[in-house]
Amino acid sequence: MHFGQSKNELHPGTIYTLTKAIGLLGMGFHSTIYSLFLRDIGIKQDQIAGMNSLFWLTLILAELPTGMFADGKSRARSIKIGFLIESASLASYSLATGFWSALLSEVLIGVALAFLSGAEDAWISDALSSIGKFEELKKIKSTAAVWSAISALLGGVCADFVGRWLGFRMCWLIGALIIFVGFAVACKFMRGQGEPSDRLTKKEALKASFRKLKESRSLAWVVIANMCFGLVYPFNHYWGQFFDVRLNGARLSGTWIAMYTACAVAGYSIRRLNFKRGREAGALVMMLGLAGLGLSVAGHLPGVYLPLGMIVIHEIGRGAYVPLADVFIQRRIESGYRATYSSLNSLLGRSGNTIVLAGVWFFSRSLPDGESKIVTIWTTVGGLLVLASLMLYLFRPKTKISVVASTPVPETLPAQN
Numbered sequence: 001m002h003f004g005q006s007k008n009e010l011h012p013g014t015i016y017t018l019t020k021a022i023g024l025l026g027m028g029f030h031s032t033i034y035s036l037f038l039r040d041i042g043i044k045q046d047q048i049a050g051m052n053s054l055f056w057l058t059l060i061l062a063e064l065p066t067g068m069f070a071d072g073k074s075r076a077r078s079i080k081i082g083f084l085i086e087s088a089s090l091a092s093y094s095l096a097t098g099f100w101s102a103l104l105s106e107v108l109i110g111v112a113l114a115f116l117s118g119a120e121d122a123w124i125s126d127a128l129s130s131i132g133k134f135e136e137l138k139k140i141k142s143t144a145a146v147w148s149a150i151s152a153l154l155g156g157v158c159a160d161f162v163g164r165w166l167g168f169r170m171c172w173l174i175g176a177l178i179i180f181v182g183f184a185v186a187c188k189f190m191r192g193q194g195e196p197s198d199r200l201t202k203k204e205a206l207k208a209s210f211r212k213l214k215e216s217r218s219l220a221w222v223v224i225a226n227m228c229f230g231l232v233y234p235f236n237h238y239w240g241q242f243f244d245v246r247l248n249g250a251r252l253s254g255t256w257i258a259m260y261t262a263c264a265v266a267g268y269s270i271r272r273l274n275f276k277r278g279r280e281a282g283a284l285v286m287m288l289g290l291a292g293l294g295l296s297v298a299g300h301l302p303g304v305y306l307p308l309g310m311i312v313i314h315e316i317g318r319g320a321y322v323p324l325a326d327v328f329i330q331r332r333i334e335s336g337y338r339a340t341y342s343s344l345n346s347l348l349g350r351s352g353n354t355i356v357l358a359g360v361w362f363f364s365r366s367l368p369d370g371e372s373k374i375v376t377i378w379t380t381v382g383g384l385l386v387l388a389s390l391m392l393y394l395f396r397p398k399t400k401i402s403v404v405a406s407t408p409v410p411e412t413l414p415a416q417n
Helices: 012-028 034-039 045-072 075-094 097-131 134-166 166-190 201-216 217-246 253-273 281-298 303-328 337-366 370-395
Strands: none
Touching: 012 034, 012 097, 012 134, 012 166, 034 134, 034 166, 045 075, 045 097, 045 201, 045 281, 045 337, 045 370, 075 097, 075 166, 097 134, 097 281, 097 303, 097 337, 134 166, 134 303, 201 217, 201 253, 201 337, 217 253, 217 303, 217 337, 217 370, 253 303, 281 303, 281 370, 303 337, 337 370
16 A cells, blocks of 8 residues: 655555545444434434435535635645544444434534535645646545455454344444544645645635536536446445345344445556546446446345445445546546545435435335345436436547646547547
8 A cells, every 4th residue: 555655754645545445334333324324213224315415415515615624725624524523423322212313323423524525535635736737647546445444344243143132322432443443544644735726715616616517528527427426326225135034143243244345446447447538438338337227136036145246346346446437537627626626526326316316215215125125226327327328428528638647638629548
């Protein structure tokens, strides 16, 4: 995970990968017990979707203010605030007793992730630009994806054991402690790097972001793709209950290992593959299609191993999509408004998450809880994602770009290998 820097200073890629891995380790500590915990405190399956719809709504409403704060004040400070709020929100989840107390914790997590989302990508992009190594971005993003997947895998396996021995509430407390360690790491190592070369005011950054989105067909296209990516999230909320029944109450750690190993492999593959710059759109569409195909088929197969195989395909698709989409965006925006634009992109793209989960709640609320309800939801959203990927392929941008450290060249220039 060391990318090479002076002995007295960590490489920005190492700092970024470390904080991302710690964040995923902390969040992983409730991944395998999440839906089981909510079930135990009396929250129904459709209420889980409704609650998460409100979580995403909170996040997207907080996106622009926090992105503007990161560009106008400090990206490092935004990341530190995000870690601190996230730690407090996970601790509060350990006290949840029903829908409303769980919703309060979800809202706090949404605010925390809004502080982190735009600032992290902007920080690493400009930290690399400042030392003349922007070309390492894809390598670092994919490496971070691998280590994050490994961390989430470890957290999920530990949560499975801790939850059954010490109770589900202890998982939330341990997760909160780990996230606080991330806050401490950010305080120690994020000192001066990753800030814009020309700091704009909040208003200037917002105007520049809207102008760039309006002018770039590629960026508008990836916003729509990110909205479609929201169709994967109903999987997150129900896989625990689905496999808990299929395994007759046995531990979920084996299932979790298979799923997140697939994520790690997907992240590593992005590091190894050399997609031509400006032609990543086809790869993004392919990953969305894989995610949708695996999800739409999984619930219809018997036993444990066949559904799990399709879920592995689903995880490979979504695990590769995220770093690819991040690099696609960062190559097309400039230093001064990176965090604001990233937040604008998240606001628009993640609105799909809110719409999807609100739709799942609305259309499934009359169905009785159980495996058939989960299969119906997965089949519907997976099929829609396959259809969306086909449409995105037909209308994919065919523009090409040449890349420099911080200022994109007009997209009409020839692509370079």
